[in-house]
Amino acid sequence: MNVLRRLNLLLIVAALLIAASAAHARSYDLNADFYAFDKDRSATIRRFEPAMSEAQRAISRSEVSGRPMPCSRQILLETRWLADSTSDYERLRRRMDELRRSLRKPNQGFADEQAPSDGSWGRCFEEWFLKFNTSVDFIRELQEEGRTPAHRTSFLDRINSPESLSTYLHSLLISDITATGKDSAKELNYAATGLLRLLLNGAPADYPYHPSLKDALLRFIDDEWQNSDTGYWGEWYLRVGEPVKTDHLSTTFHIISYRKGDVRRWKKIIDTTLAIKGLEYPFGWLEHGGYSNHHNYDVVKIFRYGWPHMNRRQQATARDELRAMIRWCLQSSLKPDGSFVMSRTGPIGESFYFGVAFLNEVGYFERARRFWTDEEFHGVDDVRAAILRKIDSIKYGDLYMKWAREMLIEAGGEQLQ
Numbered sequence: 001m002n003v004l005r006r007l008n009l010l011l012i013v014a015a016l017l018i019a020a021s022a023a024h025a026r027s028y029d030l031n032a033d034f035y036a037f038d039k040d041r042s043a044t045i046r047r048f049e050p051a052m053s054e055a056q057r058a059i060s061r062s063e064v065s066g067r068p069m070p071c072s073r074q075i076l077l078e079t080r081w082l083a084d085s086t087s088d089y090e091r092l093r094r095r096m097d098e099l100r101r102s103l104r105k106p107n108q109g110f111a112d113e114q115a116p117s118d119g120s121w122g123r124c125f126e127e128w129f130l131k132f133n134t135s136v137d138f139i140r141e142l143q144e145e146g147r148t149p150a151h152r153t154s155f156l157d158r159i160n161s162p163e164s165l166s167t168y169l170h171s172l173l174i175s176d177i178t179a180t181g182k183d184s185a186k187e188l189n190y191a192a193t194g195l196l197r198l199l200l201n202g203a204p205a206d207y208p209y210h211p212s213l214k215d216a217l218l219r220f221i222d223d224e225w226q227n228s229d230t231g232y233w234g235e236w237y238l239r240v241g242e243p244v245k246t247d248h249l250s251t252t253f254h255i256i257s258y259r260k261g262d263v264r265r266w267k268k269i270i271d272t273t274l275a276i277k278g279l280e281y282p283f284g285w286l287e288h289g290g291y292s293n294h295h296n297y298d299v300v301k302i303f304r305y306g307w308p309h310m311n312r313r314q315q316a317t318a319r320d321e322l323r324a325m326i327r328w329c330l331q332s333s334l335k336p337d338g339s340f341v342m343s344r345t346g347p348i349g350e351s352f353y354f355g356v357a358f359l360n361e362v363g364y365f366e367r368a369r370r371f372w373t374d375e376e377f378h379g380v381d382d383v384r385a386a387i388l389r390k391i392d393s394i395k396y397g398d399l400y401m402k403w404a405r406e407m408l409i410e411a412g413g414e415q416l417q
Helices: 003-026 029-036 041-045 049-064 070-085 089-102 126-146 154-159 164-173 185-199 213-225 249-258 266-275 291-311 312-333 350-359 380-392 398-412
Strands: 234-237 244-245
Touching: 003 154, 029 041, 029 234, 049 070, 049 089, 049 350, 070 089, 070 126, 070 185, 126 154, 126 185, 126 398, 154 164, 164 185, 164 213, 185 213, 249 291, 266 291, 266 312, 291 312, 291 350, 312 350, 350 380, 350 398, 380 398
Parallel strands: none
Antiparallel strands: 234 244
């Protein structure tokens, strides 16, 4: 065998190994790891499901009637995280008891107020990263209004040095579920991308960030975390002593979105995005086998920034996918009264936000945003008017509902009032 043939053979073998590794990561079975940690885990978690589902329905009914229950909603989100990502059953039981008691509290506005003790929001969360994630939204909202938080945001102190940030993020990067019974994917996503959102926008303006903190975060994201084979970001899982790098749609979307497309390896990002369209979230586009406005919005945003990096075949494929998403949103998600079908776990405001955000991002409301087509859509004004009327009829003022309304107004909805 001559040198050239041997080199070609080695390249083919290497490509097959990379493909096999990527396929393995995309089919990664978290349940198998949790089962290895505790074979009775599924049965244990199922016992909590009826109470969580009933709490979701009760909170949603209250939200629809214009009476938000932010404390109960926060506790419910934390119980969902405990059930989905941990095996801490004792804590889950305790939080479920607290959830039941919270449902009897009629006035819960305190949960959305900034805590004087550490300057965070999300008073009914226990987990730091969940408080942090909620705080990012409130801090950015204040920044948009030209204001700074009333209390010093000292909750950020724990990661306010390159060393402490690196230690924290690396502690989350690799999950060994078979040994710990915990998946750190959500915490890594919320923590890294939330901090990216703050640092790139200098928020809050009065917080004394370490001068090297942003550079340290970007080095971690670009040089240590991004998967060089797929271009994506996601949790790494320890299996048989070796880390398996998975591709997480939400995490990748957040990084691309907050950096306005200024990321590396775009060709691989596009290839991966199209390759995972038939997979379940978090490793694909689908939720319970079908579309969701949330994940569709993520995909559209990736396509928007990635469009110049696509070849004609990829752009044609993306056009077909975007048309199918629009049809699904208008026919299966949007209801005649202007509301959207709610998710299993999210608040009503979130259902409006992601429905409107998807239609806005794909350019349904405005021709200028149609980066992928020059075709016309019919009935746009009627759809926009119906959604806006429904939002105004609910009179529910969480940030998601507020942002949905603002998008409709900016897209021309002011003429409908």
